[in-house]
Amino acid sequence: MTGDRSIPACLACPIRHNAVCAQCDATELAVLERAKSYRTYPAGAQIAFAGEPLRHFATIVSGCATLSRTLEDGRRQTVGLLLASDYIGRPGRAVSAYDVQAVSEVTLCRFERATFERLVRQTPHIAGRLLSMTLDELDAARDWAVVLGRMTARERVASFLTSLVRRESARQGRSGTGAEAELVLPLTREALADHLGLTIETTSRQMTALRRDGLIQTPSPRQIRIPDTGRLARAAGEEPDASAAAL
Amino acid sequence: MTGDRSIPACLACPIRHNAVCAQCDATELAVLERAKSYRTYPAGAQIAFAGEPLRHFATIVSGCATLSRTLEDGRRQTVGLLLASDYIGRPGRAVSAYDVQAVSEVTLCRFERATFERLVRQTPHIAGRLLSMTLDELDAARDWAVVLGRMTARERVASFLTSLVRRESARQGRSGTGAEAELVLPLTREALADHLGLTIETTSRQMTALRRDGLIQTPSPRQIRIPDTGRLARAAGEEPDASAAAL
DNA sequence: CGGTTCATTGAGCCACATCAAGAAGTGTGG
């Protein structure tokens, strides 16, 4: 494709093996190549509005976005944290059910809605991958419902950090680097609180408490070092065997 | 099919047009017909256990079941309420992520897991419907996350009753009977509390409060009459236009 | 260097949890 200098080829795409196109072969990718367009949003930009039409189905190539809903009185709840390879939009619906906001700078790989729906129908590899990803999202949403419905503030923070570490290390292939981990929070305290179903203040206090107890270290508010992920997972309410059974 | 007297034909199935088979034609149904088996569980029975293998992919033909997870210390959160035409199990996973419990007597239409996965791959009509249903479930799970994360006890109860009324009237075709509604709670107070992320006591108190305020009437604890669904929806935190805009 | 945004910390209060007791409904056996 000589067309647009700024759009990289699918075969060189960083999320080639994780996005809806993961199972596509070279021929199928060529079709996607022609239909796709890129768009980049700055940090803080709103990508979609709840209740408003959504022209594209899009995949996050890089960056981080939140999926949230705001009640009239201002209460907001984030219902999904979207990272690279996650998708935005719903085949079959013209209207976005949630607000989508770029948390860091976000680059999307987009398809016109009608075009994408045709692609889904005609390409079992896309339909299959889309189903698999949606089932994963459904499990993630349900898991998070347990956190929101039953866990204490401390457990919520610990759960979130634990799940971030897991996503991070899953993305990078290494399944368990062992005890230690370090991560950069993509979210502000406000976005974090909205995700946890807490206030900024409570979230901050729990971060302080976890630091005091030696479960995390915070060189800066956004940077978090976890000396022992197992201990943090236990603080998140997980039984000691859950995923670090090997130790 | 002369095989089993107790299994009704797909064409006569009460959930024919709502389940994963909804888009199938007569030929495809014939294939399902041969592969399916029925099983009925009494109220209270556990259909699947979190972390345990799940041999079948199943659809609820009749009855009501809950999808839940229990933490070691006994805290339980229901993450899904399954009614007729909803499915149980996850194509591609051999292990159940949640506990599934029959709330009322439940009849399932089941397929061996491997058989069903083959059917999904070979039948676009099934794959498509499964995707669509999963996307709906995902939206429902995310909507419920907003309730669990940000709503007061009163709003949670009102939200739940409102959503039950909506599902009921959607299932029966009539989109909005107007203001009035009556329903029989499929859940005990305990199961209800587990779904709302509250205690039994708080749930009961909120029911009492809603009755006191004239938003509901309760001839018996399980039977609920809603004289004005719009008013209840507003108590659930919905802006007055949301779905009863026509008034 | 003031203004702005973001994060932390403190003090007090309130919604919901917990603990405890009754009330109402349901089933069983005499």
Place this chain on the structure above:
DNA sequence: CCACACTTCTTGATGTGGCTCAATGAACCG
């Protein structure tokens, strides 16, 4: 048909985790 046990639901009294309100600190930026 009633007595008794058992489960389910309701109501009351008290405690507490997280929210609210308010101030301060830290980082960034024009």
